Amino acid sequence: MRTRLAQKLHAALERRFPERRLFLRSDTETRFIRLHPSTQLAAWTGVTLVVGWTITATAILLMDSIGSGNFRAQAQRDQMIYEDRLNALSAERDLRAAEAAAAQQRFSTALAQISTMQSELLASEDRRREMETGLDVVQAALRRTMIERETARDAAAELKLAMADGGALPGGTDAASVEGTLDILSGALADTAEERDRIAEDAELAFEQANEMQLELRLMTERNDEIFRQLEEAMTVSVEPLGDMFRAAGMDPDAMIKKVRKGYSGIGGGALTPIQFSTMGAHAGHADQDAERANALLDKMDEINLYRIAASKAPFAxxxxxxxxxxxxxxxxxxxxxxxxxxxxxxxxxxxxxxxxxxxxxxxxxxxxxxxxxxxxxxxxxxxxxxxxxxxxxxxxxxxxxxxxxxxxxxxxxxxxxxxxxxxxxxxxxxxxxxxxxxxxx
Incomplete structure (x- = not known):
């Protein structure tokens, strides 16, 4: 049975791979090599495997080369986009820092102007109160003088009547003495009236200056509110990305800031000194409001500084x-x-x-x-x-x-x-x- 199967297999191989002879001729003799069907099958199988392996390996290498080239190109494009984004963010950060510095400078200038205006307004209020007190004194003196003048006029009328009748003057006073007294009283009344008019003019001028100072203070307050608003917006824009950065890294910003605030003892990390305004005068409430806003901005600046310190201690670069x-x-x-x-x-x-x-x-x-x-x-x-x-x-x-x-x-x-x-x-x-x-x- 096995021999018959082998014969059939050999016959099939001979139909596909008939026996061949390879002749080798020299000058003196001729030899040949017999290629059996099984030998040809083995050779054909080996060649097929080698060619297949070569094609497969070449395809794999080509695909790997193409994939590596695409990956490198994509990595280079991503890097260029990343670097462009970094440059743009750096420029925007510098612009924001310059705007914040300019706003802080305007804020400091406005605070100095407000302090000067408050001092001038307080001085004006003091002068106004002094003038009001002086006016009260002058008015009292004028009332007293007017009463004395009316009394003197009545006495003068009596004296003139007595002199016209040729009778004796009361108390034995002669007419020349009475005329001298009347002249002194008339001069005093004229001086008092002139002083009253001058004080009234000074008081009116003081009121006008006080009104002008109040108008300037109101305009300065409006400009100050605008500066505060710009600074508050700048601080908000600066703080939010820092907090988002810590949260994106899985870190708690409040815990980071608390730890940095607790452990930092160098220059630049402590809380900034709060601003205090004068509470004298009628505008103490507004000054307190400005102080609260200014101190809130200082707290934001201190928070940004603490964020900066915390960011430098975490591997974000x-x-x-x-x-x-x-x-x-x-x-x-x-x-x-x-x-x-x-x-x-x-x-x-x-x-x-x-x-x-x-x-x-x-x-x-x-x-x-x-x-x-x-x-x-x-x-x-x-x-x-x-x-x-x-x-x-x-x-x-x-x-x-x-x-x-x-x-x-x-x-x-x-x-x-x-x-x-x-x-x-x-x-x-x-x-x-x-x-x-x-x-x-x-």
Missing amino acids: TPVKSSYRFTSGFGQRWGRLHAGADFAAPIGTPVYSTADGVVVSAGWASGYGRLVKIQHEFGIETRYAHLNKISVKVGQRVSRGERIGDMGNSGRSTGPHLHYEVRVGGTPVNPMTYIRAGKDVF
């Missing part, structure tokens, strides 16, 4: 500022966790600290190669691996944007790149969360 390719992100890769993000660039590309902190490790670390670890506030640690050169030492305090080493290919690495990690409480987190949160602010 990018570790590589030169051109790079983003080659691998955070997540599972080849069945294990890839605990960071990879930035590929030529060997020697500068690597920068992404936040203020203290270097806790700087040296060789097995698969990481040359590794730098930096401890930051809020329990955050950043790692910079596969470096070619380390430029910091353990215990050194570094600032955000400070160069800590050069990109390399040390450790278990398939090419020059930076492996960048962010760990919170020792647990790896996606570093792009912080970078994306800070891209609209820094």
Whole structure:
């Protein structure tokens, strides 16, 4: 049975691959090589496998090359868009800072003008009260003088009547003495009337000046309200993106600010001194309102300063500022966790600290190669691996944007790149969360 099956198989092979002979002739003899059907089948199968494998491998390489080219092109386009966005945001931030500085300057000038106007208004009010008091005294003196004048007129009439009748004057006074007394009284009355008119003119002028000062103060108050409104809008526009940045990174802004306020003792981090206005005069209530608004603005400025300090202590910056390719992100890769993000660039590309902190490790670390670890506030640690050169030492305090080493290919690495990690409480987190949160602010 087996022989018959073999014969049928051999017959089928002979129909597809008939026996062939390959003749080799020389000058003296001729030889041939017999190619059996099974040999031809084996050769045909081998050639087919080799050709198929070649076609498949070539297709895979072409597809990989095309995919890599598209990925690099897309990465370059994304990087260009990101850099343009960063430049635009930086320019907008500088413009906002200039506007805030100009508004603060106008605010300071307005406060100085308001203080001067208040002083002048208070002085005017004091002069007005003094003039009112003087007018009361003059009016009392005028009433007394008018009464005395009427009495003197009656006495003079009696004296003239007595002199006309030729009788003796009361008390034995002669006519010449009486005329002298009348002349003195008339002069005193004229001087009193002139003084009264002058005081009345001064009082009217004082009232006019007080009205002008009140008008100027009202206009100054309106300008001051406009300056306050612009400053309040600028502060709101400045504070909201900072809070959104912390929330986008999964951090509580209030907790961050509270921690920074509690632990910061240097210049620039404490609360600003509250503004106090004079409470004298009739405009004390408005001055208190201005003081409240000014102190609210100072609180906002203090909050922005604390946000700035907190942002400098969290890794919102990018570790590589030169051109790079983003080659691998955070997540599972080849069945294990890839605990960071990879930035590929030529060997020697500068690597920068992404936040203020203290270097806790700087040296060789097995698969990481040359590794730098930096401890930051809020329990955050950043790692910079596969470096070619380390430029910091353990215990050194570094600032955000400070160069800590050069990109390399040390450790278990398939090419020059930076492996960048962010760990919170020792647990790896996606570093792009912080970078994306800070891209609209820094």
